[in-house]
Amino acid sequence: MNKLVSAIKVSNFSFYYDTKKILEDISIDIYQDKVTAIIGPSNCGKSTFLKSLNRMAELEGEVRIQGKVEFFSQNIYERRVNLNRVRRQISMVLPKPNLFPMSVYDNVAYGVKLVGWRPKAELDEIIESAIKSTNLWDELKNKLHKSALDLSGGQQQRLCIARALAVKPKILLMDEPCFGLDPIASMKIEELIQSLRSNYTIVIVTHNMRQVTRLSDFTAFFHTNENHIGSLVEFATTAKIFANPVDYRTRDYVLTRLN
Numbered sequence: 001m002n003k004l005v006s007a008i009k010v011s012n013f014s015f016y017y018d019t020k021k022i023l024e025d026i027s028i029d030i031y032q033d034k035v036t037a038i039i040g041p042s043n044c045g046k047s048t049f050l051k052s053l054n055r056m057a058e059l060e061g062e063v064r065i066q067g068k069v070e071f072f073s074q075n076i077y078e079r080r081v082n083l084n085r086v087r088r089q090i091s092m093v094l095p096k097p098n099l100f101p102m103s104v105y106d107n108v109a110y111g112v113k114l115v116g117w118r119p120k121a122e123l124d125e126i127i128e129s130a131i132k133s134t135n136l137w138d139e140l141k142n143k144l145h146k147s148a149l150d151l152s153g154g155q156q157q158r159l160c161i162a163r164a165l166a167v168k169p170k171i172l173l174m175d176e177p178c179f180g181l182d183p184i185a186s187m188k189i190e191e192l193i194q195s196l197r198s199n200y201t202i203v204i205v206t207h208n209m210r211q212v213t214r215l216s217d218f219t220a221f222f223h224t225n226e227n228h229i230g231s232l233v234e235f236a237t238t239a240k241i242f243a244n245p246v247d248y249r250t251r252d253y254v255l256t257r258l259n
Contacts, residue, residue: 005031006070007071007072012025012066013065014066014067016064017048023052023229025067026049026067030053031218034197034202035203035204035217036204037204037211039205039206039222039254039257047176049230050175051092051173052065052069053090053203055083055087056092065077071086071089071090088111090173091165092164093174093175094175095179101149102147104144104159107163108162108163112127112167115167130163130166131162134165135158139155157189161174161189170200171202172196172203174205194215204216207257209258212238218237219242221233221250221253241254
């Protein structure tokens with residue numbers, strides 16, 4: 001096996017919304033060019049943890065943290081960190097499509113334009129490349145200036161992924177990317193993740209254990225501790241988590257969700 005490189009290194013990380021502790025003492029490595037799945041029961045802090053990896057959680061209220069989150073050795077919680085740059089390099093896709101009431105083209109261009117002005121020809125090329133990356137180009141090339149809100153749910157979610165890819169991130173965070181989608185649309189999202197895995201580090205939160213086994217290289221199992229605070233119970237290769245977990249809570253959760 002090639003040597004694993006940590007794209008994100010989380011060390012002794014605890015997270016609070018105001019005074020409420022959500023996550024406690026989490027240490028984990030997110031490896032470069034690998035797919036890492038985060039699993040666990042509802043309300044154990046999975047989505048909060050995901051949003052803490054690019055500081056999106058701060059958009060939801062006052063937060064406080066302990067410990068470190070290092071992105072290629074830079075602590076993203078340092079005072080002088082460029083938040084816009086962090087969120088471009090560690091991009092996020094939410095459970096439900098969150099497109100803007102504008103055209104397909106303008107949705108994908110949105111983040112790129114925030115970075116700075118680009119000549120029209122260059123912007124066109126970026127938009128086309130991002131949409132092609134999500135296998136949507138043939139479906140949308142004649143609808144670029146139509147409202148993105150007229151697309152199907154599956155198309156909207158893939159367009160959200162295209163918008164995330166347009167700013168050229170290094171890491172893609174995906175929170176329940178198939179939430180509410182029918183089996184065919186979900187399959188297309190999974191196929192898209194498979195096609196992206198060689199070029200991006202991907203972290204995915206999901207309740208679908210079959211999806212975890214199909215997509216991920218590593219799996220982190222979260223649970224609440226005795227104080228009802230989210231904590232990391234176990235982290236290993238996906239094969240080990242599903243075949244030979246160390247903790248009985250991991251085994252019970254996986255078996256229950258697979259059956």
